[in-house]
Amino acid sequence: MTITSDTPTSIDSDLLVDGVQLIGGDWVASSSGQTIDVINPANRTLLAQVPRGNAEDVEAAVQAAEKAFPAWRDLNATARGRLLFRWADLIEENAAALDEIERQEVGRPSWGPLGSPGQLRFIAGQTDKVQGVSLPTYSPDTLGFTLREPFGVVGGIIPWNAPGPMFVTEVGAAIAAGNTIVMKPAEDAPLTPLALAKLALQAGIPAGVINVVTGYGHEAGAAIPAHPRIRRMGFTGSPQTGALVMAACAKNLMPLHLELGGKSPQVVLDDAALDAAVPSMVSGITLNTGQICAAGSRVIVHRSIHAELVDRLAAQMQTVTVGPWHQPVNMGPLINEKQHQRVLSYIELGKEAGAEIVTGGVVPVGEAYGNGFFVQPTLFDKVDPGMRIAQEEIFGPVLSVIVVDDEQEAIEVANSTEYGLVASVWTQDVGRAVRMSRALQAGQVAVNNALGAGVIGGPFGGYKNSGFGRTMGADSVLDWTQIKTVSMRGAASQAR
Known part of the structure; x- marks a missing residue:
């Protein structure tokens, strides 16, 4: 093994603003005014500060997501897809800056070209492939079919080990389906998600569709699955925390997917x-x-x-x-x-x-x-x-x-x-x-x-205690929808 080192530079990027989070299209401090230091793990130097969000900040984010939801839901799927494709283009254009941010906050060396633009384009391509089915009926004057509809305001919690790819994967599929989302990145590595959210706004994704609340897991993180108006959750992390998230979702009868640990x-x-x-x-x-x-x-x-x-x-x-x-x-x-x-x-x-x-x-x-x-x-x-x-x-x-x-x-x-x-x-x-x-x-x-x-x-996901549900595959957008069955009869028809 070879060891090498010298003094790294501190983080400096036009994609970041120190001490703010994204709620409703606005970059704001936490309601408490408190912050969390983001540390470079190679030398423990300060990279940046982010808000120490809490339940009050999550409530503000949910309100912003609720306000944005009707227009985003009703925007035709092809138009939503175009905005996601534009987001992917901006990520690719800013790949070097994004890679540098993530490398500093996670501590990893370069992995080469970012995979996030390609993954987001794959998801964007599924946006207008969300389809229902026609159903057989007992009489010829009745039409039966299904609709796939978004849940509404949804939530996501991601860990620190690959914040960029995980943010794109979770957010991309959720909003492609027509949902609006409140995301909580890990307090150790929240900078890449914030930078990606800024690019999403620049791509034209409307304010309030993506909201990023930063903070500790037991404060801001715990408030998301516990919120009664969030209707679906995605969580990636440890099995122990996943069990707590699932218990919180159960109190609100909220569906979720869990991507947990491994011992491969x-x-x-x-x-x-x-x-x-x-x-x-x-x-x-x-x-x-x-x-x-x-x-x-x-x-x-x-x-x-x-x-x-x-x-x-x-x-x-x-x-x-x-x-x-x-x-x-x-x-x-x-x-x-x-x-x-x-x-x-x-x-x-x-x-x-x-x-x-x-x-x-x-x-x-x-x-x-x-x-x-x-x-x-x-x-x-x-x-x-x-x-x-x-x-x-x-x-x-x-x-x-x-x-x-x-x-x-x-x-x-x-x-x-x-x-x-x-x-x-x-x-x-x-x-x-x-x-x-x-x-x-x-x-x-x-x-x-x-x-x-x-x-x-x-499709990516686990068996046993590694969780349930799948991300990254062609069904990832479908998983952020719920199914409605419609039985329709013409107005002039009478029951026979």
């Missing part, structure tokens, strides 16, 4: 092409410093190739460069002190349980890294499937290797956690690939490629 298995069978598998597995656990719900954190390997695979993984991990956002590195810091301590505590738990660290496992040494939340990418061998590091989501660059003796045992181990978000299989046998794809309990299965890669418009 990467099954490596004895005929796997290791030259392709090893780089993919290492990048999968070090991308965004392992802070991705889909990260492949468990390697389940056939005993016959176990030793070779561990040696290759260790060698590949040692080539991973680590440093701040503005350096050409592979991996940045963790998001904050809490997450830093969490990852380090899991590394200690692994050692105490008898797992063996092959490489990594410590904080990088050096004065330049004293303030940053850095950790070395870590590889554990001799991991038992029941160990906590093999069962619980660490959300860091920690990879556990588990040995199995056959295909059936690999399936049992892969399915042995409470999660079911993503799984990967490495084999050159098509029959094995088919069997594994069917047997693995996961919302997405990748065969011989990176987790979830290579598919346009693939």
Whole structure:
């Protein structure tokens, strides 16, 4: 592993205004006047301040969304789609600035071209594909059909690990269906969502259609699903918080979708092409410093190739460069002190349980890294499937290797956690690939490629405690609608 660093610059962008949130098209402070510091995780310097919103701010946002809803609902779908396409164009035009904002607040290095414009264009293309169906009737003078209609004012809560893509995915589908929305980004990374909301206004999306309330989860976040006039929720985050959001929605009989955690298995069978598998597995656990719900954190390997695979993984991990956002590195810091301590505590738990660290496992040494939340990418061998590091989501660059003796045992181990978000299989046998794809309990299965890669418009979501509902696919806009059945008879017709 290579460590690199130097002094980063503070955030400075025309897309941001310090200390304000978006409510009804206006950039306003919180009702309390309080703010939250947004910190660069590479050095703990202040990037910006955002309002510490609360239930009063959420109420103002709901009122603004209610005011905007009738006109937005009644705007024809093709016109709504055109505005979303224009938003996507502006995101692409400002891609460098948006990428720089997100890299600083999340701490990640550059990932190359933004995927958000393409994802938003895919959603925009579904806007005028929202269709009902005709229904059979008992008599020829009756017409039966269904309408798909928006819920009205809806809410969304997203985490800090990929704020730009998640904001676009959640907001895009919701407003494409004709809803207006109140969004709460994570307090650690709210800047990219605010910048994207500003571009949405510039694209011509009317004031009040998108509202962004910043603040802490237990204040502004909790107020959204608890609000009686919000009619549908989307939440991405931990299973623990997801359960609280679901309980709040239940009190108002509000539908929702939940995209929660993962403990994704990467099954490596004895005929796997290791030259392709090893780089993919290492990048999968070090991308965004392992802070991705889909990260492949468990390697389940056939005993016959176990030793070779561990040696290759260790060698590949040692080539991973680590440093701040503005350096050409592979991996940045963790998001904050809490997450830093969490990852380090899991590394200690692994050692105490008898797992063996092959490489990594410590904080990088050096004065330049004293303030940053850095950790070395870590590889554990001799991991038992029941160990906590093999069962619980660490959300860091920690990879556990588990040995199995056959295909059936690999399936049992892969399915042995409470999660079911993503799984990967490495084999050159098509029959094995088919069997594994069917047997693995996961919302997405990748065969011989990176987790979830290579598919346009693939529905994304989980099994078991990884949540329910799907985003990103062709049905994502439909999921933000409710169905009305209409039975219609001409005025002159009489009952017979």
